[in-house]
Amino acid sequence: MADVLRSDLLQQIQTSCKYSITIDESTDISVKQNLVTYARLLETDEFGMALPHTYFLGVAELQ
Template identity: 90%
Template sequence: MADVQRSDLLQKIHTSCKYSIMIDESTDISVKQNLVTYVRLLETDEFGMAELQ
């Protein structure tokens, strides 16, 4: 992940009132391990309304 994207995501997580993290790990047929991380958070717009991201 690029440094700019990482810092942007971390800033959104720190300012969010609620967030969740889901992590999934699997191994494919060639015995290569894969790890996927999902982040879901609530952000507010300029009117203070929550938007699901």
């Protein structure tokens, strides 16, 4: 299921007129460092207006 959602999101990114990738590092309570990734894109609605949407891409534990 996750592969299908990731594939759909990558297709949305490719067809978007503009997009950005946000990467944030955070440390949780057990002192593990995590890298969180988001994608923000402009999507056109049914009226032709470009609206920003933010999507969660994933989290990876850092060594």
